[in-house]
Amino acid sequence: MRIATWNINSLRLRLPLLERLAAEAAPDVLCLQETKVVDDSFPRAAVAGLGYEHMAFRGMKSYNGVAILSRRPIEIVEDRKFCGREDCRHVAARIDGLDLHCLYVPAGGDEPDPAVNDKFAHKLDFLDEMASWSRSLNGGGRPVVLAGDFNVAPLETDVWSHRQLLNVVSHTPVEVERLDGAQAAGAWVDAVRRFIPPEVRLYSWWSYRARDWAASDRGRRLDHVWVSPDLAGRLRGASVLREARGWEKPSDHVPVIVDLAA
DNA sequence: ATGGTAGTTTCACTA
Numbered sequence: 054m055r056i057a058t059w060n061i062n063s064l065r066l067r068l069p070l071l072e073r074l075a076a077e078a079a080p081d082v083l084c085l086q087e088t089k090v091v092d093d094s095f096p097r098a099a100v101a102g103l104g105y106e107h108m109a110f111r112g113m114k115s116y117n118g119v120a121i122l123s124r125r126p127i128e129i130v131e132d133r134k135f136c137g138r139e140d141c142r143h144v145a146a147r148i149d150g151l152d153l154h155c156l157y158v159p160a161g162g163d164e165p166d167p168a169v170n171d172k173f174a175h176k177l178d179f180l181d182e183m184a185s186w187s188r189s190l191n192g193g194g195r196p197v198v199l200a201g202d203f204n205v206a207p208l209e210t211d212v213w214s215h216r217q218l219l220n221v222v223s224h225t226p227v228e229v230e231r232l233d234g235a236q237a238a239g240a241w242v243d244a245v246r247r248f249i250p251p252e253v254r255l256y257s258w259w260s261y262r263a264r265d266w267a268a269s270d271r272g273r274r275l276d277h278v279w280v281s282p283d284l285a286g287r288l289r290g291a292s293v294l295r296e297a298r299g300w301e302k303p304s305d306h307v308p309v310i311v312d313l314a315a
Numbered sequence: 316a317t318g319g320t321a322g323t324t325t326c327a328c329t330a
Binding site (some may be wrong): 085114117261263264 | 323
């Protein structure tokens with residue numbers, strides 16, 4: 054099973070890019086974030102036309118929104134209202150007996166101080182809830198995958214400059230500590246770093262604001278796929294589709310792809 | 316230290 058996660062930054066605007074991803078990488082299952090479409094307007098027919106006939110989505114007006122697109126039937130759909138909010142940051146689907154959770158962690162605003170920045174406080178709360186919630190997911194004997202835009206680049210090699218980003222939201226020690234706590238809570242395995250070792254620099258996001266994203270290459274690895282320990286033995290490969298950042302009218306994130314043995 | 320771009324509910328908000 055090939056699983057991809059992608060913050061697509063408006064699903065409707067990027068349907069042509071979704072088609073290109075389906076053609077070039079052929080994921081069996083796709084987790085999307087920032088779909089930015091209410092459920093009534095979800096482009097079901099276009100998505101089904103790409104071969105993803107089974108879908109689960111939670112959308113709202115303008116912001117956020119998550120979706121799981123699948124070639125295989127979806128057995129159960131759930132969502133969780135993290136931090137007591139209905140802001141469409143989570144949807145889960147059971148596919149072939151595997152529970153797949155699609156997550157969109159709050160970005161957290163600009164100021165990395167929860168006392169003055171409510172968005173940053175929300176992000177820290179969300180990551181703490183990810184820890185307590187995901188702890189309870191594991192141990193059920195069922196394989197679990199957590200995938201999405203976690204909006205944190207945890208390793209020094211997950212950013213273009215560890216030193217220059219220490220006080221920049223997405224790479225501050227307090228966020229990294231929270232994300233590490235969530236990972237430890239479920240003993241989650243970072244699937245991508247099983248294949249691309251931590252010594253190797255790796256990004257999944259490049260700002261739109263760069264004059265030339267590829268030349269400056271000031272990226273961050275914000276998008277992650279974590280698998281439950283019992284799934285680690287089924288991992289067969291992982292990649293980040295860097296070239297997608299150069300596609301026409303791109304998202305600022307690129308797809309992250311993980312292969313699991315059947 | 317600043318400003319840069321993109322998407323959506325636009326002269327404002329989020330990322």
